[in-house]
Amino acid sequence: MLYRQYRQMRHFLIGIVFFLAAAKANAQPEHETMRVMRLWAKAYIDRDTAFLDKVMDESWTFAGGNNFRTNKRDGIEAFKKDKRRYLSIKYYNPEAKTYGNTAVVTTEEEVKLQQENGDTVTIRSLVTDVFVRKKDGWKCVRTHKSPVETGN
Numbered sequence: 001m002l003y004r005q006y007r008q009m010r011h012f013l014i015g016i017v018f019f020l021a022a023a024k025a026n027a028q029p030e031h032e033t034m035r036v037m038r039l040w041a042k043a044y045i046d047r048d049t050a051f052l053d054k055v056m057d058e059s060w061t062f063a064g065g066n067n068f069r070t071n072k073r074d075g076i077e078a079f080k081k082d083k084r085r086y087l088s089i090k091y092y093n094p095e096a097k098t099y100g101n102t103a104v105v106t107t108e109e110e111v112k113l114q115q116e117n118g119d120t121v122t123i124r125s126l127v128t129d130v131f132v133r134k135k136d137g138w139k140c141v142r143t144h145k146s147p148v149e150t151g152n
Contacts, residue, residue: 040140
């Protein structure tokens, strides 16, 4: 009887280990895509266009306020010419969900910029990024931003 209880407990503990391992594996893609988001923000602050080129898939497109649209090539070229300085990029209430090799990240983003004239502005947006896992990591294929009105 004692041996049977020991076996049952052992099977129970093995089941818990497998459950926890599966939970960690399922959470890993969300963690990876949020890490990419933080690195992407750092790339804007550091003006690291090589990283932007790496994280954006060739099919990447952006859609934003005022019916603005761009693709990867034009977006990176515009960023290179942009004279504003990115001071900080913060994410609030980020949420990442994976669906196989696709991840959708939603968050509220706060970007602090220094304009050419030295003035500092803060832009808040609701952001949705869609990532696809490729052989060389997570690549963003779509970005959508909607401005958040601040009650100034």
